[in-house]
Amino acid sequence: MKVIHRAERAKVFNEDEKRVDWHDETLWFVRHKRDIATHGILEWGQLREAGSQIKNHTLSNLxxxxxxxxxxxxxxxxxxxxxxxxxxxxxxxxxxxxxxxxxxxxxxxxxxxxxxxxxxxxxxxxxxxxxxxxxxxxxxxxxxxxxxxxxxxxxxxxxxxxxxxxxxxxxxxxxxxxxxxxxxxxxxxxxxxxxxxxxxxxxxxxxxxxxxxxxxxxxxxxxxxxxxxxxxxxxxxxxxxxxxxxxxxxxxxxxxRSATGQPITTYSSHxxxxxxxxxxxxxxxxxxxxRQLSRPDFRNSLKCIRCSACFNTCPVYLRSGGHSYESVISGPIGSILSPNWDMKEHADLPFASSLCGSCSNVCPVKIDIHEQL
Amino acid sequence: MASGKAKTEKIMTSREKILAAVKESQPELTPLPNLDLFYQNIDTPEQNLTNFISIVERIGAKVYQVQDYPQVMNQLKEDFDLAGKRVVSAVRELDAMVDEYKGSNNHELADVELMILPTHFAVAENGACWVNDELYQERLLPFIPQHLAFILKKENIVPTLHQAYELIADKSYGFGAFIAGPSKTADIEQSLVLGAHCPRSLRIFVMNLSF
Structure with missing residues (x-):
């Protein structure tokens, strides 16, 4: 059986250069809105730290x-x-x-x-x-x-x-x-x-x-x-x-704020x-x-709140599209989560990274994404 | 005995299996962080109102400052052509002017043009209003109408979500929601469209009852 690698699937996405440029620019604009929203909160750094610690604590007493x-x-x-x-x-x-x-x-x-x-x-x-x-x-x-x-x-x-x-x-x-x-x-x-x-x-x-x-x-x-x-x-x-x-x-x-730069979603239903x-x-x-919880090097990925900030800032994701990951959760965080689900099928995902660290910088719960990759 | 052990494993439910695996895998206990700094906010009520209005307008809703309920109705009549349209309310003070919803099958609400609802309080930093089923039992009320109007008392605006959760920390509700602006989507090429599935517009009447 021929295994199609992520890089080859990304090539398909890259056949339409104009579309790739649009994808890149549009998501970068979402990233920019995220920056504006987070810079408006003076205690943003402390909020991220608190979010990270609450998640760490929860996993330790799950x-x-x-x-x-x-x-x-x-x-x-x-x-x-x-x-x-x-x-x-x-x-x-x-x-x-x-x-x-x-x-x-x-x-x-x-x-x-x-x-x-x-x-x-x-x-x-x-x-x-x-x-x-x-x-x-x-x-x-x-x-x-x-x-x-x-x-x-x-x-x-x-x-x-x-x-x-x-x-x-x-x-x-x-x-x-x-x-x-x-x-x-x-x-x-x-x-x-x-x-x-x-x-x-x-x-x-x-x-x-x-x-x-x-x-x-x-x-x-x-x-x-x-x-x-x-x-x-x-x-x-x-x-x-x-x-x-x-x-x-x-x-x-x-x-x-991390996802789309909005202060909150329209509906937060309890x-x-x-x-x-x-x-x-x-x-x-x-x-x-x-299984992910039992792996000290990777359990941090369980802190993820699915905001997608790491997608919108990732130079690889922006220019290869989500489908190239052939996984439900793509982007940088998906590259850590997916191999845990199926190591063979997603073996090449962790290489879909430039290790630039931008993902870790924007993560609202301070997951060390690029280090895990 | 090995076979005995296998037997025990076999009858373990998924609940027991998951809880056992979590116990086995979870790292050493870490403490919860101290959150005191998030509650130190010195914004005045006037600042809260100003911030609230500026955010609400940015998220596609509208604020009116009013003194009484007739003023609310006059403004709504000015904004909407309500002739032949269904208007429903859960605001006691509007009983004489608008139908109150008393039904039990919420599908009957599908044709409501305008819904007028009370709120508990609002949050300045994100423009959200908090409602729960203590105000009105039918949870669907703020979601199904074409247009929505909220009544908010001027003194009930808190600066951030931290103060908001302080207010509801010990409340018991079946359902509650923060609602910020009209329903929206940008799923088609990131073009913002108001009125995805729920109200196409939201008006918030800030009541100043101290006059």
Missing amino acids: NQYLQDFEKNAIANVAVIHWAADAKEHNDIVLELLKKNQITDMVKSKSMLKEKCHLNPFLEKNGIGVIDSDLGERIVQLAGESPSHIVLPCIHKKKEEIGELFHIHLGTPKGNADPQLLTEAARQSLRDTFLTRRAALTGVNFAVAETGEFVVCTNEGNADMGAHLADIHIASMGIEKLIPKRKHLGIFLRLLT FAKPATGKELHIILVDNGRT
């Missing part, structure tokens, strides 16, 4: 915090599930849907579910899945995977999206106006939200002290899905925990208890995380 979270979530009448790997995670989701005779559901962004290849699994089992984040919906319609964890379709030009929407949503041919295309997606997904009985979401942070979890979006798609559905299934890696509610103050200040007459399920997933 066994206890997982049990605390479970106990408090159960007291909140949420249902807790544990999944050792992707298969068990997917089986739990399928069983919950089957039990409730649900054949169609709506899903907001979750890198974990992407990593578990949940969509193809559910589709194979007769469950229709619609991704509700606009960027994810676009790559879903295109039959592709996200190329960036925060900006899933940053590799696509608006003309390609216009064509895609013309075919699938009936927008006028040749129209690539972002306003018009977003409106078409809004109308179509509104119908989806109103007709799905199950909603799947990811988790940004989970609080051991209270058993609640927080989901951050700008579109509000996680909320539209979760509040309109009868069943909300949230999947989280075990490293998403933080000890106390007040620690959210640290991480919500760090997350979006889910503690199911609404009256509804169900709330939380799946705690290992899928290689305990």
Whole structure:
């Protein structure tokens, strides 16, 4: 079998030089917005240090915090599930849907579910899945995977999206106006939200002290899905925990400023208890995380809060695109995380680095990314 | 006994396996950091208001400073053509003027044009307002309307998220959210579009009740 290396896949991306320049400049502009946002916070250095230390502490006491979270979530009448790997995670989701005779559901962004290849699994089992984040919906319609964890379709030009929407949503041919295309997606997904009985979401942070979890979006798609559905299934890696509610103050200040340069996402939703007459399920997933935790040189990568600042500053990522990594999480942090999941498949990812150290400089939780690489 | 051990492993649940593996792998306990410095903020209420307004306008929302509820309604009537449109509120003081939502099937809210809601407090550094299900039981209210208006008391603006979490540290809620500006996306070539799935606009009425 011919193994296609990352460098060769990057060559494919580099065939269209203009597109590469656009990709490079656009993401660098996002990086620049991040700089402006962080320079406005005098205590930014202390915030990063606090975020880093809270994450270090959490990992050092994770066994206890997982049990605390479970106990408090159960007291909140949420249902807790544990999944050792992707298969068990997917089986739990399928069983919950089957039990409730649900054949169609709506899903907001979750890198974990992407990593578990949940969509193809559910589709194979007769469950229709619609991704509700606009960027994810676009790559879903295109039959592709996200190329960036925060900006899933940053590799696509608006003309390609216009064509895609013309075919699938009936927008006028040749129209690539972002306003018009977003409106078409809004109308179509509104119908989806109103007709799905199950909603799947990811988790940004989970609080051991209270058993609640927080989901951050700008579109509000996680909320539209979760509040309109009868069943909300949230999947989280075990490293998403933080000890106390007040620690959210640290991480919500760090997350979006690092990601897009916004002071906070439009919606930071705190889910503690199911609404009256509804169900709330939380799946705690290992899928290689305990292995990463056991490796002193690499466990730092579990501190990652998925802001993507390291993507937007990486000279290699900017000029080779997310798909060249052929991994759910690309960019510098993905180059550490992915080989842990599958060393053979992702063996060449750590070489997708110039070791310039820019990734470590922007990381809001001070992961020594370039040293791990 | 080896076979006995294998048997025990076999019946271990994923929960037990994960917790055991975490215990085995987690590094030596490190302390939590001291966070005192983040709570030392000396901004005055006036500064908080000024900062809040400047951020809110930057994130695509609008602030009006008003003295009473009729003023809120007058402004909204000026901003929107509400003839034949559904307006819903969860503000007690507006009961005489606007329908209050009392339904139990939230799908009925799909046609709401304008929603007017109270808030607990706001955060100057990021323009977010905090709402939870203590204010109104139906969680969908701030998400589904075409346009959203928040009522905020002028004295309820804190400087940063640290002070915000101090206010809710011991609160028990089923659902709560910080909401900052209208729903938005920039997924298509990084062009900012307001009104992704949730409200297309947000107006915040800052009430000065001390008059």
